[in-house]
Amino acid sequence: MAHQKKIQASGAPDATAGATKRGEDTRERILSAAIEEFCAAGFAGASTTRIVQAANCNIRMLYHFFAKKEGLYRAALERVYEQLRDSEDRISFWQRPPREGVAELTTFTFDYMLENPQFPKMVLQENLAGGDMARELGSLYSRSRPLIANLDGLIENGFADGTFCKRPSATDLYLTILSLSFIHISNLHTLTATFGEDLTEAAFLERRRAHAVEVVLGYLGAD
Amino acid sequence: MAHQKKIQASGAPDATAGATKRGEDTRERILSAAIEEFCAAGFAGASTTRIVQAANCNIRMLYHFFAKKEGLYRAALERVYEQLRDSEDRISFWQRPPREGVAELTTFTFDYMLENPQFPKMVLQENLAGGDMARELGSLYSRSRPLIANLDGLIENGFADGTFCKRPSATDLYLTILSLSFIHISNLHTLTATFGEDLTEAAFLERRRAHAVEVVLGYLGAD
Amino acid sequence: MAHQKKIQASGAPDATAGATKRGEDTRERILSAAIEEFCAAGFAGASTTRIVQAANCNIRMLYHFFAKKEGLYRAALERVYEQLRDSEDRISFWQRPPREGVAELTTFTFDYMLENPQFPKMVLQENLAGGDMARELGSLYSRSRPLIANLDGLIENGFADGTFCKRPSATDLYLTILSLSFIHISNLHTLTATFGEDLTEAAFLERRRAHAVEVVLGYLGAD
């Protein structure tokens, strides 16, 4: 990316790089404030005014860099998906034995949703808004291919060597993993009110993480 | 529903009863338009103007019946939970053999979310908004007690007679059932874009319903 | 029109009439302020804020009565045409001898543009903006039919009795009359700068009015 070059070149910052760097800074501040706001309020509910207040800059800069509220939203949605896929790239669950690999992917996903609440929030907001932007972002599909391919390989191996006695499609299995990682985040408050139990307590989450792994492996017939 | 009782009871409809009936009608039109709007836009994003336009009545009527936007929202949220619990009351999964009972609850929940999208939508909106209203509605807790108790009984029976080899808490199991019924609704559009697969197709949903049952029973060690 | 009835009924003003009357008042104030503003600045250049300041009311009233800036503009354009046609209806040039009739229509048109500058201004603004609204207003065509028909009759009579030796279409003749009544209004400032002569002076206008009549009658061969 452009600004990474600048960072590398910042040993001898010239005039141009200085100007650009300042711009990238502001842009980045706006974008990260925007993610917060869109998570909390969705596209329609988000306030550009609040965003620039949080980013500590003039509202005109938002339009300078992103042209429209929609452009900013697109960048925000792209960013949270990018972060998830980048993180996934850093684990190599598919290189491990089938049981362990599936368990690792499950705990990773479970923990990611917990520690990066902007992902489930942005995703839910986008879906509730009708998913128009998701449909336009080709990167959603392309960047998920490696994960699906790797998971598919793992399932094949596990089935071939008799570890698994089921052989679901990778998307089906991933959907199940995702669902078990999502529900206590997406429905946190209503479930808390319904069960009378605090779903953010460490004890609950430990138990639930273990339960998720148990469910997935139990289904695959691997425990 | 409340206003139907009134209609039945109006053995001698006088002017007042007529007025009440018309009023109830308007109230009902506003409430159902409001559910639509809150599903689509959330509390903050919803527009009282749009609601009364859809309900084909004057804005003052909204304030006449519900006092504030918040009052209308509360009524809407209460209504969708009421409908779910009413429907659950109509199945008697807990009276069946353990395997069948769990399977029935799973398919019921799966189908309910599919056929009554206003439930997951309202619930997700409420959660994204912070769940303030859910915390205030005591009915969420009280009306879920029978379900939890009945499911608990079923798990006990299944474990006692050896059908199940796991013995999770009822809330844990219900959470898993709910998650498998929710994810393809809550994340419909982003998943469609991510997988390049249409999650509303009958073929996908059939397969997915079966998968959900398989996962739950597989986990319980009952297949 | 509705508000005329109210005026008649205002001998015994009831509650409903009072409310409506206040509304009509405000509406009328907004509309007449809007005509001023649209004349001076055109549709795009006009400021709704300035309009409501001149009308001495809240900006929300503008949207209450006219929904959009465009709706207000439409009403304003319709109004100025209505006023012209209403005024034309009050002269009966077509009942006079041909020479006098044409002369009367010419001086009437000449004076109308002078005394009602909002007409030429609104019309010019609309044309410069592309005429989108004019195309939508069917009343422009329908309300001009009587004038055209009457002028046509006059030309026929004049030609039949030998007063005129030309027999142009009514639209052609009216266009010429209009052009001679328009140019010193539409191009007032640039012509003043170009000729170094003040085109608003009474002496100039007297001479010019006479010139216009002379040109029209001269062309028809009637002098």
Added chain:
Amino acid sequence: MAHQKKIQASGAPDATAGATKRGEDTRERILSAAIEEFCAAGFAGASTTRIVQAANCNIRMLYHFFAKKEGLYRAALERVYEQLRDSEDRISFWQRPPREGVAELTTFTFDYMLENPQFPKMVLQENLAGGDMARELGSLYSRSRPLIANLDGLIENGFADGTFCKRPSATDLYLTILSLSFIHISNLHTLTATFGEDLTEAAFLERRRAHAVEVVLGYLGAD
């Protein structure tokens, strides 16, 4: 035009000349985009942003060459008048016999307005805006003197040799010629809507051009 001379003179193009040429090019692109924009939107309605987008250059260039929006507007207005007077200089109507001379000036003016719509548009916009800039441009007066003088001579000659039986001032006659050339341009859209006739059709324009000549000569008593 100024910058074409420079191109021809660049016998030995050095770096500076190249830069100047590029600069003139940009300046010219901005000016011609500005004329378009001012024609369409007037001074107040015009957007400097849109102008530089159409001119395909940075907004700072506009300020580099023209200092303010007003400076650009002045240059645009000056340019369209310059083009008209330059064109008029190329016809020598005053050297012809009176009837023919007047006819030529009429058809020339009629056709010029038709083929160079930026002239009437800019002029009308300037007038609707109050004519402040026209008052400041001394060139309007000075550059119109030759035309007026030449037309005056023609009228004198025609009256002296008995071709004309009227002897209007040159400004009066020119005003009439201009009006007949202007009305179907300035009021194009509203007249089209009013008459239900397309004023841009070749047939209409042919007839109208002939009508204009007929009116002018008819008035002068020369037909």
Added chain:
DNA sequence: CATGAATGAGATTTCATTCAT
């Protein structure tokens, strides 16, 4: 000659809500 960053003011429009009748 050229450009990216930055700004304060003002544009239209929508918001939830209340008053008077």
Added chain:
DNA sequence: TATGAATGAAATCTCATTCAT
């Protein structure tokens, strides 16, 4: 039960213009 009139605040977005490089 029902409605037309009215409001202040805040929404997104565009305006002409300047600074620094």
